[in-house]
Amino acid sequence: MKRFRHHGPVSAAGSVAASVTLATAMTLIAILLVQARGVLDFGFLLGTPSRFAAQAGIGPALAGTLWLTLLTAAIACPVGVGAAVYFEEYAPRTRTMLAIESAVANLAGVPPLVFGVAGLALFVRGLGLGSTVLAGGLTLAMLALPTVLVTSQEAIRQVPTGVRAAAYALGATRWEVIRRQVLPAAAPGIVTGLTLALARTAGAAAPLLVIGAASFITYAPGTPGDPLTALPTRVFAWSARSQPGFTALAAGAGVVLLALLLVLHLAGMALRRRLAGAAR
Template sequence: MEPSSNGSFNLRRMRRKRVGLILAGVLFLATIFGIVVLVTLLVDVVLTSVPWLDGQFLGSLPSRNPGEAGIQSALVGSLWLMGLTALISVPLGVASALYLEEYAQDGWFLRLIQVNIANLAGVPSVVYGILGLALFVRFAALGNSLLSGALTLSLLILPIIIISTQEALRSIPSGIRESAYALGATRWQVIYSHVLPMAAPGIMTGVILALSRAIGETAPLILVGALTFVPFVPQGALDQFTALPIQIFNWTARPQDEFRGLAAAAIVVLMILLFTMNLTAILLRNYFEERRAGA
């Protein structure tokens, strides 16, 4: 089995093999480390939350008495925020991306915008909170309302939506565009009939991932004045509000142990919400891909 050695090679077969095995082990440990930490966290949170997770918890307003406290106002607040944020950011983001990709002439101005969008995606969310406070709460006099919060979150996720939409648009083979133009289509007909439908799954995925980021944001909402104690359910876009991350933040800050259980329960609700959103993204993408294939 030992390969013949003619003297010019020092094969060191065992040593090389050992290095390979050690490396594989290190890589495996690196993977496992993250998973173990996450699973521990999840198990801990879920176990702590179990006694508190019930219909009463979902359907009650916050209270000083842990036994009566619930997340109804925070949950409804978060759902309102998501709805409004999606309504504002998706049309704006998709429209911007369409303009930048399909209409804008290449040049220094376009490149400047592109660089700025990429940078904006990396700006800390608290900075958007300050902007929201100055622009929407004070200047536009919207107060610390759901609309202010949604507008702020929209600014926060617009760069993500624009960039992912641009990527989706860029991934469409140029042959599709060219052959549509060659049939005498106008730019808008090409976009509407071919580019948008083909980019839709990518756009959806980007939008939902962006919204998933927005739903967990706390800092900007605190700055635009989301309340920590909201004993009512918001009825409209101009109402004051709280949201799940803020409710969680509030409960974890309390001294009593029971509130920690409540916080855990709220975390589980937030995660289920997130999971549902991501699942929707996947289902939507599959649906569009199937429709593309079938019709």
């Protein structure tokens, strides 16, 4: 009998591929950390942008990104999961419906920049929101929506048909089957999709630049109606400057963004584990 850990050529190639992936990520983080040395302190985290590199901070951008992530989650989660429930449980399996469904799913491949253009027309000008945090949140929610939808649909499809049949056979209505069996069982998968989508939107600079993120704001946004600013656009603004010191600032903001994504993933994992535990 073969040993469980068999070291064949496939396994060797696999471990080389894994090492390369890991090394790339580690190098990236190492470069950022080296460049950002001496920058990361409380003054940097809480401070405001400045013409003088030594005094500059990311306070408003950090607050903006937290706001944006919160808004994106609050909009994309109910809409995306709701649409997934509709497509999987209610929508008739007609050709039109399947076409709509695949069109929405294909939005996941549309470049974020294009969502920025749409957001500019729809929210900034159409709804007259201006270049605010709310307009940014709505734009990023559009960007997150296809991912949330597709992963939620997949998670809903994974719920065994036997469980649904059993629930119906006990006299449950469709909504009760969805609410009490399908959604709880699909919840861990939905959280995975939401985490992925939020990671994508939290790091997106392009759509925010298109809808007019301010590059110089000296106060942190306190409400969704305040002017839009975010970490990725902050990184972009600093990396475009040639004076010494600003490269380090851009790297520092990049490190903070990475740390934020790490926190997001850890929170997602913890939530998923809790939900999976509740559904077992």
